[in-house]
Amino acid sequence: MPTESVAALDIGGTKIAGALVDSTGRILVRAQRPTPARENGETVMGAVESVLAELSASPLWSSATAVGVGSAGPVDASAGTVSPVNVPGWRGFPLVQRVRAATGGLPVTLVGDGVAIAAAEHWQGAARGYDDALCMVVSTGVGGGLVLGGRLHPGPSGNAGHIGHISVELAGDPCPCGSRGCVERIASGPNIARRALDNGWRPGPDGDASAAAVAAAARAGHPVAIASFDRAARALAAGIAATAALADIRIAVIGGGVANAGEVLFAPLRRALRDYATLSYVRDLEIVPARMGTDAGLVGAAAAALLESRDGTEEPAAVVGG
Structure with a gap:
């Protein structure tokens, strides 16, 4: 039995995933519910509480410290x-207080899903060993x-x-966030598909009208599908280059469903980056696919909790010595 574990929640507009994760990043127990994103806030919280109840029923729950x-x-x-754009029932919702109550008073660390x-x-993926990195999800x-x-x-x-709400097209389409021409408004899966249609x-x-179907059409040579991914790639390149110029990062890691398009996305992204990442200290920026897959949100939420519980004095065990 692990000497320490944490409970982790990955909350999105489609699903609420939960897990018990040990101090090496190994997932011990899982639970998941669909997100009732169009329902009221209490209904959404009920799904979170259901995930936590399933986790707490495990005999391993006693090892959870946060x-x-x-x-x-x-x-x-x-x-x-939390006030997720894609969960309208949660606006200023006191998630930390409610999760703490549902777990018997365990300390709770909250971060955005991109931070996770x-x-x-x-901790364990493509940015391991890099001191300065941007990690993205494009979905x-x-x-x-x-x-x-x-x-x-x-x-x-x-x-x-x-990065999704950096504006890269000043006169671009209105974004649900209130701004215009955001990276997300151009490069997210639904917007890639919208542009192609x-x-x-x-x-x-x-009848599949998803970004994955557009990617398949692009691989088959459909010019409109190729153009839609090229436009998304340019938006991503502009946002990544701006971040690199500001924060002096060495690597950008890209995951999420849209990144599964592979070279349909990454080839035009690398080309476009040459047009935007022009300063001497950002020209060698690496662009690589993420490695952690669908468990990234859970493992990252666990990492954030472990770091918080250790008062920032050390990285989780898998990073030490890595």
């Missing part, structure tokens, strides 16, 4: 609240987190690195 939560954002770590992914990739939305000076940098609110691409007989 809870890490990575949530779609924005989050407010100082207030313990950065924690996971730095239904676009999020990110930063590692600076060898340490996770969530910022005071828990949202640092949220608006310009004449049509799904096949199965």
